[in-house]
Amino acid sequence: MEFLRPATWDEALTLKAELPQAVPIAGGTDVMVELNFDRRRPPALLDLGGVAELGGWESDGAVVRLGASVPYTRIIEELSGPLPGLALAARTVGSPQIRNRGSVGGNLGAASPAGDSHPPLLAAGRGVQVEAASVRGTRLIPIDAFYLGVKRHALEPDELIRAVRIPVADGPQQFSKIGTRNAMVIAVCAFALALHPDDRTVGTGLGSAAPTPRRAVEAEEFLAGALAEGGLWESGGALDGAVARRFGELVAAAASPIDDVRGSAQYRRHALAVMARRTLAWCWAEYGERLERSAA
C-alpha cells in the first residue's frame, strides 16, 4: 500500500485526481479501524495531515468555515459559542483520544448514519454546505444533499472535503444521544435541534434512525408554525405540553429505524420522541432567558 503525504492542498487535489482510489486519511479514527478489520484494502492512503488549511477555521461573524481536519477537541474548546449544537455533539464522540484526532471532515467522509456531527449540521440551517474541491474546481454541496445512503455521500471520486460552512447560531441549539453506557459509545440514536429566530424556522437532525442522517421536516414545520401562531417567537411564552408532545411524535415518525445489536427500532422511535421533547424544553427555556436579557 502506498502512503502519499501531500504538503499542500493543491498537491493533495492533484494526487487524488491521479489516483482516485487513494483513501484520504485525516484523524484516521475510522480509516484505521477499517484497515485493521481488513474491511478495506486500498492501493494508497492519502494523508491529509500535512495540509495546513484543513486544520484551521475562520469566521466572518455570520458563517464559520470549519476546516475538514479540525479535531473535535478544538471544536469544543473554540467553537462552543458560534456552533453550540456541533460542539455539544463533539463532546459525545468517543473518548478524549478519539476527540483529539477525529474530525468533522472524517465524519462526513465516513457518512455513517451514526456519525454524531450529522444531526447538528442538518439542524444548523439551510446554509450549511460541504465545500468539495478537486482539480476541476470547488463546489458547495448543501448538507441535505450530501448523504446518499448507508456510508455513501455525494463526493466525486476525485474530490476532497476542504471545509464545512456553517451559519453561526442565531438561537439555542441542543444535541442529545442515546448510548447504553455513559461514554465511548456509538449512538443508538441521536437528535439535534436548532431554533432559528432570525427567519423563524426550526432545524432538526436525526442520527442512527434511518439509512442516512435526516431531518424531520414535518416536525420542523409543525413547531415553527405553532410558535408563529401563538406569537411565541415574540413573547417567549410557555410552550403548550401538547405542542411538545406532537413535536416528539412527528420526530419519531420521521425515523425509519432498524432492529440491530445496539437497539430495537421501537426503542429508537420512543427515544427520539423523548429527546425531541426534552431538547425542545431546554432550547425554549434558553430562548426565553435570551429574550428577557435583551429586554432588560
Place this chain on the structure above:
Amino acid sequence: MGAPGPRGVLRGEKNLEKITTDHPHGVGASAARPDGILKVRGEFAYSSDLWAEDMLWGTALRAPHARARIRSVDVSAALALPGVHAVLTHEDVPGRRTYGLEIEDQPVLAVDQVRYHGEPVAVVAADHPETARRAAAAIAVDYEVLEPICTEEQALDPARYGYVHAPAEYRGKAAGNVLHRQRVVSGGGVTDAVRARADVVVRGEYRVGMQDQAFLGPESGLAVPAEDGGVDLYVATQWLHVDRRQMAPVLGLPEEKVRISLAGVGGAFGGREDLSMQIHACLLAQRTGRPVKVVYGREESFFGHVHRHPATLRYEHGATRDGRLVYVDARIVLDGGAYASSSPAVVGNAASLGVGPYEVPHVSMEALALYTNNPPCGAMRGFGAVQACFAYESQLDRLAAALDMDPVELRQRNAVREGSLMPTGQRIDSPAPVAELLRRVKALPLPPAAGPDVRELPGALSNSTHGEGVVRGVGYAVGIKNVGFSEGFDDYSTARVRLEVIGGEPAAMVHTAAAEVGQGGVTVHGQIARTELGVERVTIHPADTGVGSAGSTSASRQTYMTGGAVRLACEAVREALFARGRARYGWTHDDLSLAGGKVVSAADGVLAGVAELLGGEYVEETRVYRHRPTQPLHPETGQGFGHVQYSFCAHRAVVDVDVELGLVRVVELAAAQDVGRAVNPSAVVGQIHGGSVQGLGLAVMEEIQVSEGKVRNPSFTDYLIPTILDTPPQPVDVLELADPHAPYGLRGAGEAPTLSSTPAVVSAIRAATGLTLDRVPVRPEHLTVQRPPTG
C-alpha cells in the same frame, strides 16, 4: 471491629495465627506489585510481544456457520501462495484429534462437521501475518449448512432436532444433548406437605445473557520446535500443566517434551482455562521446523475462547409469614454450547450453591448444561454461582415484597452462619458472616443526590437528561462462592524455594508454575517468602513446567493453594537451614526463627547470619500443598462434603435511572467481604473493585448477542464493557475472620464480588422503576418499550 488499616481495610479480631515475622513487605502488607510499574508504563512484555528470529506467523480459518457438514476442504490455492509454509487440517494431526478440560470432545481442527460459529477448520503458517490471513481466506471449504440447535427446547428434543454430538460420542454423565446434570435434594425434597407449610410462595423465571471475559490481551503465544523433537511453547494461559496434559497426546509427544513457559498475560477471568492457539502453533512449528507465533485480533478473540454460560433459571421459594424460608424448588439450565469445556464443574457449582447463603430446610434443585450449536461456554469468574445468584437474590427481593418485609432483614433472618448446613449436607465449619456483611453495607451513609453536571446523570456526556425522568433506587444482594476445586478433585500446588546468598545478602527465589494473570500472585508469593524466611530480596522465577503443577489460576485459589505451597517450601528451607546450624554449631534451641537475614533464638537473640550459615551453598526445597479433601456430590441427591471453603460478599447498589429513556447510571456500589486474612490489603480491594465492576457490566451492558448460533457483536464497538464513567465510587469494607483450615486463615477473594454486584444493581433498578426485571443485562428497551410487568 478493630482499627482501620490501610485503605479502609478493617482488621478482624479473630486472627488465628500470629505471623512469625512482622516483615514490612511481608504477609499483611500492601506490598507493591513487581510488574506494576512496567504495566503502567506500557513496558511489560505481553505474549503478543513475543519474537523469535526466523519465526512464521500462524492463523486459523474459522467456520462461518454454526452447524454444517464439511463436504471437502481444498487447501491447494492457499499452499500455492508465495510465503506460505504450511496449511494443516485435521488430517495432519499426528496424535489424538480431540481434547478438552473434562471431556475430550473438541476437535483440534474440525473433522467432518462444524458445531459452532468460529470453529477452527484449518491453520496456516506464513512468513507474514497478512500472507497467512490471505492464505486462510484462499482455503476452499464446501459446507452443507444445517439448521443449528440453539434453544433449550431444541436441545431437549433430539428426536426432532438432532444431536450436537453423535450419541455414541457422549462421555461422562452426558446423554442426549444434556452434557451434565446434577440434582441436590435436602430435607426430603419439596413435597406437597412441605409446600403446605409455606404461607407465601413466589415464583420467577430468570435469564442471564452470555457474558464475555473481555480480557484486553488477546490470545497469543510462540511455539519453538526443539532439537529433541519436542516443542517449547511460550503462552499466556491460566494453567500450564493442564494445557500440557491436553496438548501432548494431540502432538503425539510425551509430556516431558512439551515444555511450556508463561508469557505475559493480559487478563484471563476464566477465558484462558481452555486451549486456544496452543496446539495450532505447536502443530505448525512441528511441521515447518520454525518458530511459529499466533496472535488473535480482537474479533478472533471473541471466537477463540469460551464465554459465561447463558442461563434460564426457574425458582420457587416458599416462606412462613414471619419470613423464614421453608423451601426452594429450582431448575437451572445452562447453555454449554458446542463443546463441554468445564461445563460439568459449572453445573456442580450452580446446583450446590444455587439456593445462596441461606438456611433452607427443604431443597429440590436440578442444574444441567446442554450441548447446543451456540458458542462453547465454560469458565468465567464466578463459575456457575453468578447465574444462580442473580436468580436467588431476585427471588429474595420478590419474597420480601410479598411479605412486606425489609429485603435486608429477610436475608439476615435466613442467612447461613458458621455451623449452618448447606443443601449438600455440608456443615459450614469456618466463619460465615453473611448477616454482618449485609449490616455493614446497609449502615454506610447514602450518597447525595446527583448534581447539575450531566456527567453525574444517566447518559452522562450524551446529554440526554438534565434531570428529567431521573429516579433513584437502592438495592442489596449477597452471594456465596466456593474456593478451590471441589467435588473430590485432587487439587494441589507445587512450589520450589531456594535460599542463597547474592552479593553478601540472603536472597530467596520462588519457582512455581502459577499463572500470573494480573491478580497479583507474584506479589503475594514474594510476601510469603519474605515473612517466612525473614529476607528482603525475593525473586520470582518465571512460571514454567520445569516445576510441578500449581493448578489453575481460577476458583479464587492461587493465594490459598500456591501461597500454601510457597509457605510449606519456605518452612522446609528454614528447617534445613536450622539443621545445618544444629550440625555445625550444636544448637539445641527450639525457639528459632529467621529475621533480618539472621537466625534468631527467642531466648538467646541472634545466633548466626544466614550468609554465614550457607557459606557458598544454597538450600532448596520443593513442596506440594493440598487443601483438605472434598467429596464428589451424590449424583441424585447432591449430598457430600463438596467444597473446600466458602467465600461471601455483599453489595449495596445505588442507581439513578432515567425512567423515560431506560438509561442507568450506577451512582455507588458498596461492598463488604470477608477475606479471612488480607495477605495484601490493597490487592484485595482491587479484586473487590474489579469483580464488582464485572458484575455491574453483566447487569447493564455486557452481552454477546447470538442469533441462530451466529455471534453478532464480536468487537468492543458493540460488546460494551464499563468505562471509567460507568464505574462508580466503591466503598469497600473488608473483614478478616480467619478460616482455621486455610494458610494464614485466608479466604479466596477474587470471585465473590462478581456474584452479588449484578443482582444488587438490578434490585436498585427495580426499586427505581417498579418493574420486575428478570433478565440481565437490562437494556434500555426493557425499561421502556418492552417493559415487563410491575411487581
